[in-house]
Amino acid sequence: MILAAQTNEGLAQLSNELVYASMAVYTLAFLAHIAEWVLGSRSKVGRTAAALTGTKTEAAPATVTVRVKQAGGGTAVIEKPKVVTRSAAGTRDVPDGPGAAGGTVKGDLYGRIAVSLTVLAFALEAAGVIARAISVQRAPWGNMYEFSTTFSTVAVGTYLGFLLAKKNVRWIGLPLVTTVLLDLGLATTWLYTESDQLVPALDSYWLWIHVSTAIFCGAVFYLGAVATLLYLFRDSYENKLATGGKPGAFARSVMERLPSAASLDKFSYRVNAAIFPLWTFTIIAGAIWAGDAWGRYWGWDAKEVWSFITWVGYAAYLHARATAGWKGRKAAYIALIAFGCFLFNYYGVNIFVSSKHSYAGV
Numbered sequence: 015m016i017l018a019a020q021t022n023e024g025l026a027q028l029s030n031e032l033v034y035a036s037m038a039v040y041t042l043a044f045l046a047h048i049a050e051w052v053l054g055s056r057s058k059v060g061r062t063a064a065a066l067t068g069t070k071t072e073a074a075p076a077t078v079t080v081r082v083k084q085a086g087g088g089t090a091v092i093e094k095p096k097v098v099t100r101s102a103a104g105t106r107d108v109p110d111g112p113g114a115a116g117g118t119v120k121g122d123l124y125g126r127i128a129v130s131l132t133v134l135a136f137a138l139e140a141a142g143v144i145a146r147a148i149s150v151q152r153a154p155w156g157n158m159y160e161f162s163t164t165f166s167t168v169a170v171g172t173y174l175g176f177l178l179a180k181k182n183v184r185w186i187g188l189p190l191v192t193t194v195l196l197d198l199g200l201a202t203t204w205l206y207t208e209s210d211q212l213v214p215a216l217d218s219y220w221l222w223i224h225v226s227t228a229i230f231c232g233a234v235f236y237l238g239a240v241a242t243l244l245y246l247f248r249d250s251y252e253n254k255l256a257t258g259g260k261p262g263a264f265a266r267s268v269m270e271r272l273p274s275a276a277s278l279d280k281f282s283y284r285v286n287a288a289i290f291p292l293w294t295f296t297i298i299a300g301a302i303w304a305g306d307a308w309g310r311y312w313g314w315d316a317k318e319v320w321s322f323i324t325w326v327g328y329a330a331y332l333h334a335r336a337t338a339g340w341k342g343r344k345a346a347y348i349a350l351i352a353f354g355c356f357l358f359n360y361y362g363v364n365i366f367v368s369s370k371h372s373y374a375g376v
Contacts, residue, residue, distance in 0.1 A: 025149035032142030046128035220303035245278035327352025
């Protein structure tokens with residue numbers, strides 16, 4: 015049964031304006047991230063090369079001044095080596111790039127500006143999603159436009175959540191903002207759909223459960239895919255250094271700002287492993303909803319099939335991580351293929367394949 019509520023055109027228009035405003039601020043955040051990576055002081059290749067070859071560098075290790083109050087009332091000054099984040103995973107003991115966590119290079123100012131702008135853009139986009147929901151009094155993911163705007167909002171919110179938890183993820187900022195702009199560009203042009211009420215098959219509380227978990231899983235899978243892709247580049251960079259190669263200046267300035275390959279690999283594995291059970295629940299919830307809406311739990315619909323293929327892909331990745339000889343780059347390729355299946359399940363199936371999930375249009 016379709017809800018009788020009318021669309022509030024004023025709120026729907028406000029939603030559109032908020033999304034456009036968020037795109038403008040995301041663009042400023044993108045430029046700030048570029049400034050952080052390009053205009054900030056560039057680290058030298060010596061630290062990573064020394065870690066790979068066992069040689070010593072001329073630079074003295076960074077120190078932190080610690081003042082300790084003595085019993086007699088005096089103050090003792092102790093110089094302690096600055097802690098460098100390292101990963102226990104993998105076969106190398108390579109320090110993270112000095113720009114990976116922020117706060118260690120001159121470009122940190124630009125990075126802080128970029129994060130602040132990202133927070134503002136996130137708030138604007140989230141307000142746009144909420145306004146869209148209120149305008150039709152339903153969940154704001156009844157079509158591809160609404161799914162895309164909500165997806166990018168959740169992806170940015172997850173990234174900011176990691177930052178709030180003091181996790182070393184600021185290196186995700188530039189690729190994240192770039193892809194969010196692409197996502198919103200597609201959403202507001204190619205995928206845009208007027209705010210309207212739901213068709214009968216979507217008018218269910220399962221819309222809140224099934225689609226919300228799918229959006230959150232996709233956002234986390236996306237962060238894992240970014241880390242996996244950067245891992246492949248950083249691993250090639252470290253391999254080149256280990257074999258005596260000399261990367262170009264641009265490669266050094268970019269790769270040295272990333273965590274080590276082992277750290278990136280560990281991060282992608284942890285987020286994919288953590289979200290995989292929720293993706294399993296998403297498929298089960300979809301089957302239950304299908305039973306309510308269409309009278310069958312599984313009908314080999316294209317969306318159902320590709321959701322299961324995505325599940326198999328990530329299951330294969332997690333299995334590969336536990337299998338000797340399949341860790342590292344081989345497992346990373348499987349993870350990227352699995353995320354590719356997720357993307358095709360969304361864009362490819364919805365646009366190019368006829369299925370029961372095509373009722374919402376774009």
